[in-house]
Amino acid sequence: MTSFSTPLPISGETRLFAIVGDPIAQARSPSVFNALFAARGANAVLVPMQVPASQLRCAIGGLKCIANLDGIVVTVPHKVSVVELLDEIGPVARRVGAVNCMRRRPDGRWGGEMFDGEGFVAGLQREGMPVAGRHVFQAGCGGAGKAVAHALAAAGVASLHLVDAKPELAQALIASLRQHHPQLAVHTGDAPGAGHDLLVNATPCGMAPGDPMPFDLRDAASGAVVAELIMKPERTRLLDAASARGHRIHLGRHLLESQAALVARYFGLCD
């Protein structure tokens, strides 16, 4: 799936979807979702909506009043704060404490769920790198990190080594993972040790030009995959370094593409 321009006739019968975030100009979801809708022949459109954090309650309240608006993709900074505006949230959202999408249910109530982690895992799978059985090192245990770690655990990784600049975030995520996946080996510590064959950057470190490496690649297994959640820049310093060391790399944009298919299905629009 690419972000090409799609002929998209909008009529009075078009079903409406939105992505809500702030800022929104950088959002790639409109092109990704609209290409997906067009490919499936759905008379639907997803449009960008810039909503400041202070206006979220008012905006979501209004959007719920629009009868042909069936679903909303939720992005930064609203993924956690929108939860209290929903009537119910799904099992992953409950574990992670955040949603990345919401939909109108047939009874008129609004539900939400979190597909960022599942999208990340599906993207790796689609790129020929299934995660089951892998020994994973993950830096970053915030919102995105929680979603990814829970999805990796659900997808059957062999072990998870979690670190965060705030150690209490890593500890909290480990406690949550142990509750839902008691058999899984989960650890924390300062740096990746030897033996990891999937290394994941779930920190924002790498978005800004001068950022340091989010973690060291020195001890990574020779066949290890190095994966980013950062979408912009597409090639981070971490990915360049990993590539130079002969590792297979995985781009952040694959998350969005795989997640969009999951969210579209959640919206009831695609198989």
Place this chain on the structure above:
Amino acid sequence: MTSFSTPLPISGETRLFAIVGDPIAQARSPSVFNALFAARGANAVLVPMQVPASQLRCAIGGLKCIANLDGIVVTVPHKVSVVELLDEIGPVARRVGAVNCMRRRPDGRWGGEMFDGEGFVAGLQREGMPVAGRHVFQAGCGGAGKAVAHALAAAGVASLHLVDAKPELAQALIASLRQHHPQLAVHTGDAPGAGHDLLVNATPCGMAPGDPMPFDLRDAASGAVVAELIMKPERTRLLDAASARGHRIHLGRHLLESQAALVARYFGLCD
């Protein structure tokens, strides 16, 4: 301008516009406006939003919180009720007591204006039937009729004969016209007399298949133009009868097309 499918890439930077009404499935504004935006190279999209009357306040309140939403086309049944949700309305809207569009001003306040009447007059002009100097018979003095009569008066018709099934509506409109156009000859009465050279149907009579004629064509001048505001069906019983009698006819859709250009300019998007 036609309602063809237009290639319309939507990105995170796309400016957002909406048409708000109930029902909305029949609305032609999305195709008309999006073709207009595309022709002008504007990175903007207009989407349909179905908002029940009981939800208008909530929906408009929410839409005002969306920072990249710059304007809203307002249609039935909200044209009058939305006025109280605006910070200011334009001169035509004040005379008519209704708006057909609203926009965010540079200071963040919301203004509204009514272009239905001006759109009707511009459509006649564009079709080669200027209204200045004409002797007009108009049936229907409700929302649409008020807008049309004021626009006809402003465009310099010679006389206006107004009727409505509710005579008090005709009287009220005549009083308002006399206030703003003291020189104009305005009358009321049961039926068109002789000498009218523009006959306008501003009633809903003609929308349903079994509807009677909204007025009699017996005394219409031989070169008279017969004009509809009804868009669906495109050819009403009145237009068929007028055509059969050799009158030139004017379709309701011309209003929408000419009005869209005026509204797009009000939105700041087109010249």
